[in-house]
Amino acid sequence: MHRAEADVVTGIAGGGSGGGRPGREPDHGHGHGEDHDGGSLRDLLAGALARPVSLVRTRPKRPPRLTEEQLHSGRVVACHVYAEGRRVPDGSNLLTAANIARRQHGAFAWLGLFEPSDTELASIAEIYGLPPLAVEDAVVAHQRPKIELYGSTLFMVLKTACYVEHDELTADTEVVVTGEVMVFIGNDFVVTVRHGNHGALEKLRADLEGRPEMLQHGPSAVLHAVCDGIVDNYLDLVERLDADVDAAEASVFERSARPSVEKLYQLKREVLEFKHAVAPLNNPLRMLSDTALPMIDPHVRDHFRDVFDHLVQVTQRIAHLDELLSSILQATLTQVTISQNEDMRKISAWVAIGAVPTALAGIYGMNFDHMPELRQVWGYPAVLLLMATICLSLHRAFRRNGWL
Numbered sequence: 001m002h003r004a005e006a007d008v009v010t011g012i013a014g015g016g017s018g019g020g021r022p023g024r025e026p027d028h029g030h031g032h033g034e035d036h037d038g039g040s041l042r043d044l045l046a047g048a049l050a051r052p053v054s055l056v057r058t059r060p061k062r063p064p065r066l067t068e069e070q071l072h073s074g075r076v077v078a079c080h081v082y083a084e085g086r087r088v089p090d091g092s093n094l095l096t097a098a099n100i101a102r103r104q105h106g107a108f109a110w111l112g113l114f115e116p117s118d119t120e121l122a123s124i125a126e127i128y129g130l131p132p133l134a135v136e137d138a139v140v141a142h143q144r145p146k147i148e149l150y151g152s153t154l155f156m157v158l159k160t161a162c163y164v165e166h167d168e169l170t171a172d173t174e175v176v177v178t179g180e181v182m183v184f185i186g187n188d189f190v191v192t193v194r195h196g197n198h199g200a201l202e203k204l205r206a207d208l209e210g211r212p213e214m215l216q217h218g219p220s221a222v223l224h225a226v227c228d229g230i231v232d233n234y235l236d237l238v239e240r241l242d243a244d245v246d247a248a249e250a251s252v253f254e255r256s257a258r259p260s261v262e263k264l265y266q267l268k269r270e271v272l273e274f275k276h277a278v279a280p281l282n283n284p285l286r287m288l289s290d291t292a293l294p295m296i297d298p299h300v301r302d303h304f305r306d307v308f309d310h311l312v313q314v315t316q317r318i319a320h321l322d323e324l325l326s327s328i329l330q331a332t333l334t335q336v337t338i339s340q341n342e343d344m345r346k347i348s349a350w351v352a353i354g355a356v357p358t359a360l361a362g363i364y365g366m367n368f369d370h371m372p373e374l375r376q377v378w379g380y381p382a383v384l385l386l387m388a389t390i391c392l393s394l395h396r397a398f399r400r401n402g403w404l
Contacts, residue, residue, distance in 0.1 A: 075114055075116045075120055076113060077112040077113065077194070077200075078110070078201075078202070079092050079093070079110070079111050079112070080092060080097065080109070080110050081097045081104075081107055081109050081110075082108060082215055083104055083108075084106060084212070085211075085212030085213060085215040085216030087209060088104070088107060094111065094124070094127070097109040097111070098189065101189060102188055107188065108187075108189055108190060108218055110189075110190045110192075110219075111124065111128075111189070111190070111191045111192070112194070112201055113191065113192065113193045113194070114193075114194050115193075115195055116138075116139070116193060117139070118136075118139045121135055121138060121139050122135060124191065128184070128189050128191060130153065130184055130191065131151075131153055134148060134150060134153075134182075134184065137155075137157065137182070138182040138184075141195040143157045143180060143182075144157065144280045145157050145159050145280040145281040145284060147283075147284035147287055147288070149293070152294070152295065153184060153186045153295075154183075154184070154185045154186075154223075154293065154295050154296075155184055156182070156183045156185075156227075157180060157181075157182050158180070158181045158182075158183070158226065158227065159178050159179070159230075159277035159278070160178065160179040160194075160196060160199030161176055161177070161179075161234060161237050161277050162176070162177045162178075162198040162199070162237070163175065163236070163237045163240045164176065169244065169247075169248065169263050169266070169267060170263060170266070172266065173266060174270070175241070175244065175267065175270035176237070176241075176273050177196070177198065178274075178277045179194070179195050179197070179199050180194070180196060181193070181194050181226060181230065183222075183223055183226055186219065187219075187295065188219075189219065190223070192226065199230070201229075204225055204226065204229045207225070208222065208225045217297040217299055217300050218297060219295065220296045220297045220300040220301075221297070221300055224300050224303050224304060224307065227285065227288075227304070227307050228303075228306075228307050228310075231281075231307050231310045231311050231314065232310070234278055234311070235310060235313070235314055238314055238317045238321070241270075241274065242317070245324055245328070248263070248264055248267055248325070248328055252264075252328055252335060253335075260332075261332055261333065264328060264329050264332055265329065268322070268325045268329060271318065271321050271322055271325060272322065275318045275319075278311070278314055278318060279315060282308075282311060282312070282315060285304060285307060285308040285311055288308075289304040289308045345402075345403040346403060346404060348403070349395075349398040349403040350404075352394055352398075353391050353395055353398075356390045356394065357387040360383060360386065360387055364383060
């Protein structure tokens with residue numbers, strides 16, 4: 001007998017219950033109410049195999065458990081528990097932190113991750129009950145700023161931006177580098193996932209720990225601190241971009257060097273990249289500041305309004321820089337066209353001047369016997385003087401008209 005058939009027989013012998021014992025009397029109230037005491041083993045087996053679907057159960061595949069070494073690897077940047085605005089001792093272990101946060105009223109765990117793998121984040125998601133779709137987004141990265149609600153869990157994606165120092169703007173200079181920060185918040189936990197070599201949250205964590213009156217409002221206070229820190233960094237970045245745009249505008253009207261369209265186009269691309277990182281964040285922050293969400297403390301929601309106001313300022317300034325760069329680029333193209341026209345006028349003027357001696361030399365080079373002043377002693381210097389006089393007259397006329 002096959003193993004599957006043996007399992008079916010064992011289940012039937014136990015009254016159809018997984019916890020029954022072999023030889024136990026079947027429950028007469030089970031199934032269709034028939035008494036199988038007198039039935040043969042073949043009949044029982046045939047009836048059981050006729051309903052194979054009800055006997056086959058598949059268990060969901062769980063991600064492998066992380067070892068203690070993996071839980072404290074470089075992927076886990078920080079793990080702490082906070083209660084009443086203060087850090088709780090002995091909360092640096094990931095599993096311990098989750099248990100403390102669940103047992104202690106008003107406490108929450110804050111776990112910081114840096115570019116975790118799908119296996120690592122899946123194991124952490126099992127501990128905190130993170131939604132699978134949001135976990136997939138957090139691993140893949142390259143997401144637009146957004147906010148999503150999954151029951152009692154809020155998932156938010158923010159773009160970080162960093163200014164790249166450079167001595168001179170070139171056609172391939174990288175000015176803005178972007179990254180991502182994903183935030184999961186629930187009733188008793190905050191999980192931050194960072195992608196990119198900038199936008200670290202260590203300083204933000206230290207600053208927030210120095211403000212226990214804000215930290216006591218729970219996970220939503222951490223979300224506010226993350227949003228506020230990223231938007232403040234936007235303000236600093238837009239100031240630096242403003243200085244680069246001013247320098248580019250001044251270079252367009254400098255006569256010492258020809259304006260570079262490639263440099264301006266590269267700067268415009270960097271500003272557009274910054275714009276694409278900032279603009280989609282307007283709706284999520286407006287939602288956090290205007291909508292009453294169960295996981296956002298009402299006191300913290302008032303602070304989100306200030307963050308939203310700063311983001312509006314950044315968005316408006318980026319739009320102004322984009323428009324200004326478009327105008328500068330158009331002015332640069334106009335300057336290039338004017339410069340090309342000036343070059344063409346100069347070339348045309350010199351060609352006209354050079355045409356006079358060429359024409360006279362060509363005429364007297366035809367070697368006819370009867371030509372004016374051909375046999376005269378003063379004929380050669382007279383022709384040279386005539387050439388010089390006409391050329392100088394043309395040069396003076398061209399300079400007076402601005403061609404030379």
